[in-house]
Amino acid sequence: MLELILFYIFAAITLVSAILVITQKNVVHSAVFLASTLLSVAGIFLTLHAEFLAGVQVIVYVGGILVLFVFVMMLISLERSTTERQFSRQWMIALIAAAALIAELGYVIYRGKDSFVLPAADAQAAADTLTGNTEVVGTALFTSFLLPFEIASILLLVAIVGAVVLAKRKTQVD
């Protein structure tokens, strides 16, 4: 019962602040509501017993990506952007398309509710998840998923170099 209450609280905060992210005129307000969305998604992860992912969510998203967003807002002049028109002309079509999308997704999930019976987890795996989430994730990451893990490090290196090259100020040599 407590789980259900927590789920509904976090889901409500997530959705309301997500809607506020896309409706606020000022980008700084959007960033603040994005922080609230990301933190409540971390709460959702906690209700799913993914404690490690909740920590990663808070550290990487709120501590990293969001700070990056705020830095960029600091670098560019915000006064101009608040006076510009914020919504595009085809917002009506966009809303209709989004309504069709949510109807489709909702219908599919609702229809699958009975036919979509997943196999019962075996006892060993269930026991594994009880021994500590970080341990299980770490073991899987460094055994079965070692190669993707290393490739992810190369992706991050490329992203660092790319970001520096893109945002670099033109020097005298150029």
Place this chain on the structure above:
Amino acid sequence: MVSTYHYLFLGAALFTVGIIGVLTRRNILVILMSIELMMNAVNINLIAFSHHLKHPTGQIFAIFVITVAAAEAAVGLGIVIAMFKNKETMNVNEIDIMKW
């Protein structure tokens, strides 16, 4: 008891909010934020299934999604800064040099 379907509906709703943000806003920073919202929706689905199947693979996938989101935000914001230096605007409708 919270069922997996609760999480699937939440993921679908959050994804749709992200789609609406990308389609209706003209500020490139808000568009990038909407993409982050969509990635979060995907992560909720992945971890919900990981919990449902009692298997950690979904969480590993979520870690990789977060990695890609971090890389995407770094490169995307680099592009935003480069764009602002060249055209002094955040409005995606004014970035139309490639448009024929």
